[in-house]
Amino acid sequence: DTAVSQTPKYLVTQMGNDKSIKCEQNLGHDTMYWYKQDSKKFLKIMFSYNNKELIINETVPNRFSPKSPDKAHLNLHINSLELGDSAVYFCASSRTGSFGGANVLTFGAGSRLTVL
Amino acid sequence: AQSVTQLDSHVSVSEGTPVLLRCNYSSSYSPSLFWYVQHPNKGLQLLLKYTSAATLVKGINGFEAEFKKSETSFHLTKPSAHMSDAAEYFCVVSEPGYSTLTFGKGTMLLVSP
Numbered sequence: 265d266t267a268v269s270q271t272p273k274y275l276v277t278q279m280g281n282d283k284s285i286k287c288e289q290n291l292g293h294d295t296m297y298w299y300k301q302d303s304k305k306f307l308k309i310m311f312s313y314n315n316k317e318l319i320i321n322e323t324v325p326n327r328f329s330p331k332s333p334d335k336a337h338l339n340l341h342i343n344s345l346e347l348g349d350s351a352v353y354f355c356a357s358s359r360t361g362s363f364g365g366a367n368v369l370t371f372g373a374g375s376r377l378t379v380l
Numbered sequence: 381a382q383s384v385t386q387l388d389s390h391v392s393v394s395e396g397t398p399v400l401l402r403c404n405y406s407s408s409y410s411p412s413l414f415w416y417v418q419h420p421n422k423g424l425q426l427l428l429k430y431t432s433a434a435t436l437v438k439g440i441n442g443f444e445a446e447f448k449k450s451e452t453s454f455h456l457t458k459p460s461a462h463m464s465d466a467a468e469y470f471c472v473v474s475e476p477g478y479s480t481l482t483f484g485k486g487t488m489l490l491v492s493p
Contacts, residue, residue: 369416
């Protein structure tokens with residue numbers, strides 16, 4: 265059973281289109297995240313939700329809209345896709361939102377978005 | 381504010397030789413520190429974590445890291461590299477009260493036969 269699963273794994277689309285990436289975790293974690301990894305492998309947090317509530321919203325264009333229907337799911341919708349949105353998007357989850365003690369991030373396998 | 385610097389973008393070793401991946405951190409408080417590994421076209425996997433218990437932390441696949449507060453370092457080592465260790469490695473820091481992790485820019489480990 266995959267702990268954090270995201271779909272699709274690959275997404276190729278044209279500029280201007282709207283697309284969604286879905287994420288589900290079966291770990292019972294309270295907190296979920298979206299990270300963006302650029303072509304130089306740099307990982308940057310985009311959003312974080314704790315128990316369906318948005319707690320972190322970094323400086324991300326408002327074309328990106330996360331949605332958390334329940335604490336096991338965090339989807340990412342992107343409107344009006346641009347070339348610069350091409351990246352690998354990782355979903356992750358953690359037991360809580362702070363990282364002392366045994367709490368760690370568990371990542372999904374990533375969704376590679378290519379905008380043509 | 382928390383930050384982390386990985387001192388080498390690429391490290392090349394021969395199979396069977398030791399591995400050293402260097403990481404320095406900046407933190408106002410006692411941080412939690414992590415190493416994650418990313419194999420090609422895969423997600424990130426936790427190797428090990430330091431949380432103010434023992435300063436020498438043992439992880440999976442024979443890796444370990446030592447927390448040195450005086451040097452603000454958390455270098456990752458392995459006595460003998462294996463071909464399957466070839467991957468991107470990320471050093472990560474989190475301060476108490478921060479609800480995010482800050483990632484280093486990664487070190488690509490190349491292992492030659």
